[in-house]
Amino acid sequence: MKYDVMLCRIAEKKQLSHDVFDLTVEAGPLAEAARPGQFAQIYVPGKTLRRPISICGIDRSSKTLRFVFQVRGEGTAWLAETKAGDFLNILAPLGTGYELGDTCRKAVFVGGGIGVPPLLEAAKPFGENATAVLGFRDKASIILKEDFEKNGNRVWVATDDGSCGHHGFMTDLLEDLDFDVLYACGPAPMLKAVCKLAAERKVPCQISLEERMACGIGACLGCACRLKKDGREYYGHVCKDGPVFNAENVVWEG
Amino acid sequence: MKYDVMLCRIAEKKQLSHDVFDLTVEAGPLAEAARPGQFAQIYVPGKTLRRPISICGIDRSSKTLRFVFQVRGEGTAWLAETKAGDFLNILAPLGTGYELGDTCRKAVFVGGGIGVPPLLEAAKPFGENATAVLGFRDKASIILKEDFEKNGNRVWVATDDGSCGHHGFMTDLLEDLDFDVLYACGPAPMLKAVCKLAAERKVPCQISLEERMACGIGACLGCACRLKKDGREYYGHVCKDGPVFNAENVVWEG
Amino acid sequence: MADLKVTVAGVEFQNPLIAASGTFGFGREFAEFYPLRTLGGISCKGITLKERPGNPPPRIAETPGGMLNAVGLQNPGVDHFIENDLPWLKEQGTAVIANIAGNTPEEYCEMAEKLSGTAVDMIEMNISCPNVKQGGVQFGTSCAGVEGITKAVRKHCKKPLMVKLSPNVSDISEIAAAAESAGADAISMINTLTGMRIDIQTRRPIIRNNTGGLSGPALFPVAVRMVNQAYRRVKIPIVGMGGISKWQDAVEMLLAGASALQIGTVFFSDPYAPVKILDGLNDYLDRSRISTVSDLTGQVQLW
Amino acid sequence: MADLKVTVAGVEFQNPLIAASGTFGFGREFAEFYPLRTLGGISCKGITLKERPGNPPPRIAETPGGMLNAVGLQNPGVDHFIENDLPWLKEQGTAVIANIAGNTPEEYCEMAEKLSGTAVDMIEMNISCPNVKQGGVQFGTSCAGVEGITKAVRKHCKKPLMVKLSPNVSDISEIAAAAESAGADAISMINTLTGMRIDIQTRRPIIRNNTGGLSGPALFPVAVRMVNQAYRRVKIPIVGMGGISKWQDAVEMLLAGASALQIGTVFFSDPYAPVKILDGLNDYLDRSRISTVSDLTGQVQLW
């Protein structure tokens, strides 16, 4: 099985900030197959399309998957109303996740806002070799800091308003860091800046992208993203070729 | 207030047979305004149209309304899943109910299947002057018998398969009865037969009709029914002119 | 408080939300919920020259995200409307639009003339009703038809004339242009899209008329597209409708090119919808520091 | 067990459920869920003469009860399809329909010729794609266009030829008749209805192509109506689609006049939908003591 649909019982539900929620679901074989950076398509009753949510945590022993999501519209609002014991209809694990390679390398994980969750599981095997550089709007929006610390990762925080940690861009923090590999997820301007830095420093960099999706498995060609390979540009698909891409393969618009 | 929309808490929910459910809701001013034979339009999440359900009981002291309904499709299936404590979005009371007049008259209430509930509240003030003649598919489908008995009404039951009471049509039972007024609700063939009998015996007869509805208040003209008055035929509307009509005003098709 | 007033073809509406024809009767039933001046205007149930009995039942069928109707223009006729409904409506403090339908151009003209002598604020010419055998939609699905009838009625109509377009066409912008060039002061769109549902038990169409008109949220993306197509083609104002059910939809329809809006099917699930939509719209305008709602009209920036 | 086999234009389908073009790729991704022979057939992603990159993103927007797409016929070209996808597909034990689109009649003809020499079971000519600038839908919205292209392709096509109709027309029965008289062996309908959604924050259309094609349950009543209109007009078989999402919809579409069905958008909410629809359909036939599913075709009794 690469992926499948399953009714998953919600084992635990937490609220991490005023609009961010944390669900752990019993996912059996889906949890066994999952890898960091992959995602799930979660069914929302009455909606034509499933909602793509990254896998934030994989527990192979309890066969659970963890999702951390922000309320953005009707679908995520519905998800936020679910309770432990309810069942979610989940299609997972989907897409191509982070390639971790040698975890003895010095890795930096750069996450912005709701881009932070997909990095957590990828940072785990790097332990203290990893630094998580996490950016948020303000102090109240900080999520998952302790979770990275539990991974053994060093954590640096930046906030837009300076209410906690560095006041300003996360990428400022990167300037002072030394690293062999970069992993990033967050808003497009942040990702662009990270890719630029990686190119300058000539370190490999993997970034996670978002796009509106229908099938989630590569059949409908809905979730196009501009890629390049061997000098040729083409449309790849976030749900199958990604959501994680090598920075050098991504073509930025404009 | 003639009618209004209100969020009503479900005070009690019971299952009366394998597919018939019984909901009592706290309806405040809607319960105070309600009269026997009127109905409510109940909102079902995600559906374009509300579901019309007759008012089966009115308790002015507790300000509750009672609804008894059968699962027929997605809307009623959703209603059947609700629990005590949930809230229903209800538009009520709607339409023109039964005119009870002199409750010392000998009245017969003829109900077929899920046509039985609207009669219960109308039969109450007649007490022992009323006979309820109730028809069901089989013994397992019998509902509300004890409730009519609690009204002080006499109750006769007929079943299609003879598994309880009279084996065959309710209208057979009417042949042997003596009465001043008839009230009926149920499937069209039954209503037709009752109307015929009423005409023969020259007793007044009020029947409750169903039609597919949109607004429920007489604005959209969706719920047409063929009526006649002073020899002239026209389309009246079940939600406003009815659902209860004088038998002599109803034009039967075919 | 942003300024919600809009002006369409010289008629002032205190806010852009108008009750769509046929879903609101002549307003009396909804006056139980709130004063009718809550609405910017009311487009009355479609009226014809003579009384019409309407279609036999069933007239309604639910569909995913929408509904079909085939009421068949049941109405008491234009004279009855003028005598019995209009005076009461005019007292309610909201703009009154008379929605008219006919079997022949002559009937439309005669009605327009009668109504020109009354207090109605605007005439909405329904040439797009799919639910009657004769008349209505056949005028509305060809450019020549639209042009002919609009020109004819224009001559007899002393009130602002709004032409209501059918979505059952290949190219709505052509139709809109035909209405404009023939003298329409405004366009309202869209009417319902023809659909059918079948009862799989009885194997009969659920609606006795066999087909009915699709309305409700299901229709919304088609309505937005058509309003935008028409907006880019004509200069006269557009009253947009088709599946609007929340304030976000209202904003979207205005951005697409509507100067005012009509809402219909949403009344059936929530009679209080206009109150909620207006609240949301007002908050949105305040939050976005937009001072008048008409600044939204047509502001979508195409790619 | 009722007999679920249907034959359309000489092609046998082991059951009436076919995956709709563009929603199922070339089948590989869905083979993870169940053997593809579960389906009666597969209509492949629309292919063109040369490789096409497709439209820039976003290509997808959700709508009430439906969705818009503007994929823009991204595909590897007909030669690549024949070499890399078709052999694998033919091994899956289900009928294979090649869905083709072109910019010019010549392109359609060339593809039909190439595919005539392969193992595809049927060619579905998409003259109704609303999401590409050139070609596609402009052939499909006029009778002359449909007739011209169908006649041309018919000459070059040695396989059963199915013409896929656009719903963006005033009179679908005329279009169906044009396809029939020009030599189509079957009709498939409906493709998507053009719609638009606007992001009220950015004031941009959500879909980069500005408009997209509406599919899903929202469309269902329009599809049923059009299939029935076409059924009453033409003798050639109709493959019905548009918003089918449960077995009841399948029965309804068959009653309206379809000989077989395609399902598309429902895959996105439930990849297992065909299994459930076939189960439900089979139970229904057994319960109703109908021995073969084709007995349902066109059995709606109009009022």
Ligand SMILES: Cc1cc2nc3c(=O)[nH]c(=O)nc-3n(C[C@H](O)[C@H](O)[C@H](O)COP(=O)(O)OP(=O)(O)OC[C@H]3O[C@@H](n4cnc5c(N)ncnc54)[C@H](O)[C@@H]3O)c2cc1C
């Ligand atoms: C691969 C991937 C992983 C993601 N992981 C996470 C995560 O871990 N946590 C999290 O909070 N969010 C994540 N998102 C974003 C999340 O999918 C959207 O916030 C969500 O779909 C919004 O749904 P809605 O119904 O609340 O909003 P609405 O705006 O009502 O949604 C309308 C439609 O637009 C789509 N849509 C809206 N925003 C987005 C978006 N940003 N990306 C893709 N589709 C969108 C919805 O899926 C839906 O189809 C991820 C997106 C992708 C593509």
Ligand SMILES: Cc1cc2nc3c(=O)[nH]c(=O)nc-3n(C[C@H](O)[C@H](O)[C@H](O)COP(=O)(O)OP(=O)(O)OC[C@H]3O[C@@H](n4cnc5c(N)ncnc54)[C@H](O)[C@@H]3O)c2cc1C
């Ligand atoms: C005035 C009135 C009073 C009623 N009282 C009761 C009652 O007390 N108990 C009870 O069990 N049922 C009653 N009904 C019938 C009840 O409204 C339908 O069974 C219900 O609407 C079915 O909804 P659904 O979503 O389950 O079925 P679906 O078949 O999925 O409904 C689809 C659409 O058809 C409409 N519809 C289907 N059947 C009927 C019907 N028989 N009458 C009107 N509309 C229908 C639905 O409202 C909905 O719009 C009454 C109907 C009317 C008109």
Ligand SMILES: Cc1cc2nc3c(=O)[nH]c(=O)nc-3n(C[C@H](O)[C@H](O)[C@H](O)COP(=O)(O)O)c2cc1C
């Ligand atoms: C029950 C019903 C009756 C209607 N009657 C009329 C009518 O008489 N005249 C008319 O122009 N439009 C009529 N319409 C169409 C509406 O005015 C409106 O164009 C359509 O419903 C789309 O808007 P909505 O989705 O907000 O309802 C009717 C619609 C419904 C649902």
Ligand SMILES: Cc1cc2nc3c(=O)[nH]c(=O)nc-3n(C[C@H](O)[C@H](O)[C@H](O)COP(=O)(O)O)c2cc1C
């Ligand atoms: C993402 C997507 C891509 C599509 N691509 C094609 C295509 O390439 N060729 C075609 O003929 N139809 C295409 N269609 C239309 C479908 O085949 C079908 O006609 C339509 O979606 C209606 O059916 P449905 O509601 O079951 O999805 C596409 C539809 C979708 C949703």
Ligand code: FES
């Ligand atoms: S969502 Fe269908 S290909 Fe990515």
Ligand code: FES
């Ligand atoms: S349901 Fe609207 S008039 Fe009766």
